[in-house]
Amino acid sequence: MDVVLQILYIIVPAGLIAATPLMLTAMGGLFSERSGVVNIGLEGLMVMGAFGGIVGTLMFESFGFGALSPWMGILFAVLISAIFALFHAVASISFRADQIVSGVALNFLALGLTVFIVREIFDRGQTDTINTRIFRTNVPLLSDIPVIGDLFFSRIYVTSYIALFIIAVVWYVVFKTPFGLRLRAVGEHPMAADTMGIKVQRMRYIGVMLSGAFAGAGGSVYAVTIAGNFASGTIVGQGFMALAALIFGKWTPFGAMGAAIFFGFAMALSTSAQQLPGLQNIPQVFFLILPYVLTILALAGFVGKAEPPKALNQPYTKGSR
Amino acid sequence: MSDMIRGRLMNILIPLIAIFLAFLAGAVIMLFSGNDPIQGYAALISGVVGEPYDFGETLMRMTPLIFSGLAVAFAFRTGLLNIGVEGQLIVGWFTSVFVGLIIDVPMIIHLPLAIAAGALAGALWGFVPGILKAKFEVHEVIVTIMMNYIAMHVVNSIIRGQLLESGQRTGFINPSASLESQFLSELTQFSRLHWGFFIAIGACIVMWFILWKTKRGFELRSVGYNKNASLYAGMNVKGNIVASMSISGAFAGVGGAMVGLGTYQYANILPSFTNIGFDGIAVALLGASTSLGIFLAAFLFGGLQQGANMMQAGAGVAPELVEIIIALIIFFVASGYIIRWALGRMFSKKEEK
Numbered sequence: 032m033d034v035v036l037q038i039l040y041i042i043v044p045a046g047l048i049a050a051t052p053l054m055l056t057a058m059g060g061l062f063s064e065r066s067g068v069v070n071i072g073l074e075g076l077m078v079m080g081a082f083g084g085i086v087g088t089l090m091f092e093s094f095g096f097g098a099l100s101p102w103m104g105i106l107f108a109v110l111i112s113a114i115f116a117l118f119h120a121v122a123s124i125s126f127r128a129d130q131i132v133s134g135v136a137l138n139f140l141a142l143g144l145t146v147f148i149v150r151e152i153f154d155r156g157q158t159d160t161i162n163t164r165i166f167r168t169n170v171p172l173l174s175d176i177p178v179i180g181d182l183f184f185s186r187i188y189v190t191s192y193i194a195l196f197i198i199a200v201v202w203y204v205v206f207k208t209p210f211g212l213r214l215r216a217v218g219e220h221p222m223a224a225d226t227m228g229i230k231v232q233r234m235r236y237i238g239v240m241l242s243g244a245f246a247g248a249g250g251s252v253y254a255v256t257i258a259g260n261f262a263s264g265t266i267v268g269q270g271f272m273a274l275a276a277l278i279f280g281k282w283t284p285f286g287a288m289g290a291a292i293f294f295g296f297a298m299a300l301s302t303s304a305q306q307l308p309g310l311q312n313i314p315q316v317f318f319l320i321l322p323y324v325l326t327i328l329a330l331a332g333f334v335g336k337a338e339p340p341k342a343l344n345q346p347y348t349k350g351s352r
Numbered sequence: 353m354s355d356m357i358r359g360r361l362m363n364i365l366i367p368l369i370a371i372f373l374a375f376l377a378g379a380v381i382m383l384f385s386g387n388d389p390i391q392g393y394a395a396l397i398s399g400v401v402g403e404p405y406d407f408g409e410t411l412m413r414m415t416p417l418i419f420s421g422l423a424v425a426f427a428f429r430t431g432l433l434n435i436g437v438e439g440q441l442i443v444g445w446f447t448s449v450f451v452g453l454i455i456d457v458p459m460i461i462h463l464p465l466a467i468a469a470g471a472l473a474g475a476l477w478g479f480v481p482g483i484l485k486a487k488f489e490v491h492e493v494i495v496t497i498m499m500n501y502i503a504m505h506v507v508n509s510i511i512r513g514q515l516l517e518s519g520q521r522t523g524f525i526n527p528s529a530s531l532e533s534q535f536l537s538e539l540t541q542f543s544r545l546h547w548g549f550f551i552a553i554g555a556c557i558v559m560w561f562i563l564w565k566t567k568r569g570f571e572l573r574s575v576g577y578n579k580n581a582s583l584y585a586g587m588n589v590k591g592n593i594v595a596s597m598s599i600s601g602a603f604a605g606v607g608g609a610m611v612g613l614g615t616y617q618y619a620n621i622l623p624s625f626t627n628i629g630f631d632g633i634a635v636a637l638l639g640a641s642t643s644l645g646i647f648l649a650a651f652l653f654g655g656l657q658q659g660a661n662m663m664q665a666g667a668g669v670a671p672e673l674v675e676i677i678i679a680l681i682i683f684f685v686a687s688g689y690i691i692r693w694a695l696g697r698m699f700s701k702k703e704e705k
Contacts, residue, residue, distance in 0.1 A: 150672065
């Protein structure tokens with residue numbers, strides 16, 4: 032029993048930490064897709080977020096903000112990613128570009144633009160490492176609870192708890208406020224929403240910009256907690272995994288959260304399964320591909336059918352039938 | 353001006369305008385980052401046509417891009433968006449190298465066998481999203497994205513576990529499966545240009561033939577235009593969807609074989625995607641899903657990627673500028689609606705006068 036607990040003490044915090052950027056980014060995807068705009072560009076928005084998080088932190092460090100710098104860096108990243116998402120919004124909402132193609136372009140553009148700027152500023156392919164990282168902490172009092180304290184409240188980043196709180200807020204906003212109702216209406220049946228006086232295009236712009244903000248938060252949290260610097264290889268696939276979490280979670284906040292945590296555990300297991308009794312015989316590749324295989328199965332209806340918002344991937348033209 | 357001619361003209365004008373706007377934006381970025389755009393673009397061009405070596409490398413780079421472009425375009429003609437070209441290319445690359453490594457038969461059998469193995473692997477990787485789309489109506493985009501990661505992780509783990517020779521790669525393939533061409537290489541100052549370039553040209557013709565000269569091709573395009581009408585006309589819509597994704601995957605798989613048997617002669621552990629597959633989306637879009645268009649677009653993107661090195665060396669511009677330009681070309685081509693609208697206004701004003 033002790034051995035199992037020792038394992039869990041390693042795996043559970045590691046899984047939660049890996050899941051945090053995914054959860055935040057999946058919330059971004061939720062706002063965009065609930066408004067009817069597919070967002071394959073989450074990956075690129077996360078890249079922009081990671082870039083903004085690191086560059087912002089370095090900037091605020093040099094201004095003398097000290098330990099506050101990474102938090103300011105995250106805010107900076109949220110801001111520039113929301114603005115960057117406008118590319119996707121303008122192309123896919125106003126210019127009626129194919130939303131998927133526009134998202135693919137966004138991914139290219141984010142990587143090209145950020146690495147280009149990094150090269151111009153730092154004269155090499157990666158940034159300096161930030162000095163004031165957000166470190167793992169124990170939660171006072173709660174971490175003293177036997178077993179549970181060690182599992183959930185020790186050696187973990189504060190950002191993970193904040194992310195969980197944010198998800199609750201997102202759920203409330205999307206399902207319990209007039210704004211959320213309008214957002215979902217626009218994604219399900221834009222013409223009906225338009226008839227009721229909701230500004231479809233504006234709601235979609237808000238949805239896409241929020242997706243930028245949240246994906247920016249996800250990317251920057253990854254950068255200032257786990258990575259510590261930014262290069263072209265900082266974000267590789269987390270954005271797509273967040274998209275997978277969103278789909279696996281059936282486009283709901285808590286579903287996506289559960290999926291993200293599950294994927295986080297798979298990621299944590301893939302790196303530490305070799306040391307664990309009973310698991311070391313399972314090849315690492317199974318843990319690596321698990322999130323993707325499960326997503327495909329979920330879509331095919333083997334793990335409960337995942338139904339996307341009805342007007343997803345359809346540009347809306349006023350007056351069309 | 354008749355509508356038909358105008359439509360044709362638009363199809364050529366929109367990509368050209370998109371390219372122009374993207375290069376213009378690239379120039380603005382260079383200006384803002386303290387570089388000289390004229391010097392930068394001069395270096396880019398000399399990096400493509402300056403030396404025979406550069407030109408050979410450009411043709412080498414465009415070879416897999418032609419295949420990934422054809423793959424995306426083929427699926428697109430049937431109304432499917434195959435984002436999974438990247439994964440199909442990776443499994444094609446690996447499988448062709450695997451056959452090149454373990455079998456030892458004369459070239460006349462070995463080389464076609466290795467290429468066919470790549471095609472088959474790619475087709476299989478395309479078949480899965482195809483069948484899921486046909487049977488369960490799962491959107492192919494998400495499945496293919498997931499299949500990309502599965503391809504990369506599975507191939508990496510097989511190489512790491514079974515075939516690791518030195519560092520991060522497998523051994524070199526047997527010469528009997530190699531596309532290497534001493535003649536083409538010497539012609540271009542020992543670039544890595546290989547016979548695959550001509551196979552790619554052949555593939556352009558094959559795609560044109562399948563789509564426009566066979567019954568299957570007619571059905572595929574018909575399904576792309578209108579699924580319900582095709583069904584009503586008695587076509588097997590589901591079968592065509594599966595066929596389209598499989599053939600598309602086969603094109604991508606052969607593209608991978610070109611990289612494995614031609615450019616590198618081995619397969620290696622990939623730390624991230626090759627991006628050849630994703631670039632294929634740009635190639636197909638810019639080439640308007642036609643064989644000739646894809647050939648020209650692949651040349652443009654191959655040239656951009658090759659010339660990027662010279663931009664760095666000759667003008668001090670970070671090579672990532674090229675990625676920005678490619679991304680912007682995709683944006684502008686995809687936003688063709690607004691270019692069409694703007695052009696339409698210009699034309700109609702002229703006609704009023």
